[in-house]
Amino acid sequence: MAKKYPETKILSRNFGVENSWTLDVARERGAYKSLEKALEEMTPDQLIEEVKTSRVRGRGGAGFPTGVKWGFVPKENDKPKYLVLNADESEPGTFKDRYLMELDPHLVLEGCLLCAYACGLSTIYIYVRGEYPLSIERLEGAIEEARKAGFIGKKVLGKKGFDVECYVHPGAGAYICGEETGMLESLEGKRGHPRIKPPFPAVEGAFGCPTVINNVETLAHVPWIVEHGGQAFADQGIQPDPDNPKALGSSGTKLMGVSGPVKNPGVWEFEFGITVKELIYDYAGGPLDGREVKAVIPGGLSMPVLTADELDVKMGFDDLVKVGSGLGTGTAIVMDDSCDMVEACENIAHFFADESCGQCTPCREGCHWMEKIFARIKGGEGTPADLDLLERLFINIEGRTICALADAAVWPLRSIIRKFRHEFLAKMPGTDAADGEDPKAAEAETVGAK
């Protein structure tokens, strides 16, 4: 099939270039030009305005407008202020930030420095997933080079009053430390327990000081926004829906990836607008020979699943919400017809049960309980009542905890048991589905019997 949708090269412009992670190569290709421009021509407030104009939204999963987030940092505050770059890319199926950190660490650093300039931050902590040794090595190398070149340290590029330090902090493998406040606790040397909010990190974050927390990809966009203007960024992608104040649009480009049983898994950069189907069939090569796509989770693991019939939706923040899913990290996980959805659920539940920090009752007890129920169904000991029990657990887990890990556990599971109910019934002895009758009819019967 011909590729219908063009790739764009903003974030990924240096991918594939030899030694792209070294300062010399990066500078040849324009690195730190935006920083020089911002320091010479723009005030911090102008920079924040430019980012607001760009309508760039956080690429870590929640999609919060970045410029607005920057604006929350209190100006009149004597405490030091920090940037914590969330590079703890531990969402299953997600590997976009890794490309940026390994192949273009100077772009990431430049984005961080621009953020530090805009928000008056004195220290940058890059919290990198511990399982990314090459990212850590390349970032540390880049920091060293940037410090020698005067981009990091006292008086960056000779700018009076702009002093920035930068440190890499490797994580130790906990999923929960990718949650922003869990990450702050971990950074401070404590247990990665998400904090109860308020106070929000912008007011009281790392070490009790105002802190900006952004995703790697989000900040990597900022140099381009500075170079070309926020409007040029906002003009790309999907525009906001004037009738829906919640639909803020999906401006600019996004690194999108596909993993799972497809012919050509990988990461590409697109202007927002490509559909899930185009992404999977045109770029990821579609399912393996003789297989069919059964379900897709469009962003990481933490979003509701889409069936093969629902893939004609654009990869965008608001578009995916409209069909009951979400963009998440923008990296799709494909499941084909060889995938047993009951086993998939057990696997998903196991992941979240294992990664639940244990702080809040519903998540600590509930995630493991769900895993046990799925294991029971898989083992042929489930009953249709188990599906009702699961639905009740979803209600009691979702939105009832300090952080969003519990929601992330519920969303994929709930969507799978609703959309693939017949597969669950087929494993339950005594149900018509298990006796080999038409699954759809069996499903209707069970639902009706409720």
Added chain:
Amino acid sequence: MADKVSTIFINGTEYPFKEGQTVIQVCHENGIDVPHYCYHPGLSIAGNCRICMVEVEGNPQPQISCKMQCAPPPWVSEPLKIQTESEVAEEGRSGVMEMLLVNHPLDCPICDQAGECHLQDYSYEHGGGKASTSTAKTKLPKNVPFGEKIVYDAERCIKCTLCVRFCQEVTETNELDLGGRGDEEIVIMTSKGEFETPYAMNIIDICPVGALTSKDFRFKSRLWFMDFAPSIDTSSAKGVNITTGGREGEFLRIEPRYNPGVNQWWMSDEGRLGYKFVNSPTRVKAPLVRGENGELAEALWHNAIDAAGTALRASPGDVLVDGGCTLEEMALAQELASAMGAKAKFAAATGEGDDWLITEEKGANAKGGEMLGLARAKRASAAAVLMIERDEHVNASMREKAGAVVVFALDMEQVPDSAQVVFPMPSWAEREGLLVNIDGLVQAMERNQGIGPGNLTPPVELLEELIGEFDDAYEWRGREGVIESIRAMKAFEGVPFPGDTATAEVGA
């Protein structure tokens, strides 16, 4: 900008709130029951147990009331409307209850907490009453020693982190933290083997379930068989408010009682475990009179009083009382002494203290003695009457060298050879009376019927009898009358007594 909202509707009634107050605080202040595990008014907000959920009008999800501010967001000009008993709130709580019990061992029949367990109480009120799970429960460590005095059971633990926060925020000694993750999360000790803080056992009280139990009290008694009474810790002079617990004569437990001006919710381990001497097998249980054969023998109360009168008339002298004696006892000791033409003194030990609840002064009523004008006995000196409760106050040397003929003693070991008449001294848990703490706060203790040999005539009555032996015109006043005369003294002018308003706040 609209005017600042200063009220909140709870279950349809409007209540005022102070700035910064949370919903659960206002509910509790107004007698509205909201269950809670991880919330403690003396500790930071953790918000992890989720049982305190209430319905907030306009929000489909129930919200935790421990973290929720009464003040609405700045852009809202209407007071918040909260429902604590609505379907949304109840459904939320029963969901949490169900989760809490999924891996709970449900071993209430052998759990010390049974009877005062919030998990039991709320399960009864908010639980479903029916188990929806048939899967195996998670196995976690049991019978884990936390130092010498505390035992931890991770299966019963609901990970509310009250104990962890107590060690972080109140004592600032950080002995506890969490280990593991998910449903295998447990509380662990970070220090080697023992608590640094002398207040560690408070975590047993604040533990809402039976996860932390006292080695001292474990498996001793079911709570519903015990008698409880409000009292004062007499191991030091801070006047820590406590509740004594006993059963059929045996002193079993001391727990702190909330007093914002003195000890808040806490007490020292020393005070908590300082009751053992009360259960001594050699307690004096009846009056004793030295017979012609030179041996002490049990006597009837009125015979003993007669004998004491005779002995004292033969050799009158000073009265030396224990620094833990009540204000009433000390005042009467003073009257008895002056009836004999002598003086009353008190003896109280001193020891190590800290800047919190353990005072260097160990006499629980030493301050009261001073206010009454009793001198403090520093070394052994002659006395005709001794009142001894704790060994350390009227110490062995004082007892032997006083040459006292009438002795009030708790334990036979305390009785000196010189004693002609011995009266049983009830322990503080068995007496009622007033104590003045080191800050001058007058507090009352009540008698616990379940502790001690019972049938012991209160020392106040005996002292009045003895005064009557010297003064035919003496009119019985009873404890109330004695308190009246104490209040009339100059030293007690303007001093609030229990029952007066706002006593509890004095000494804060």
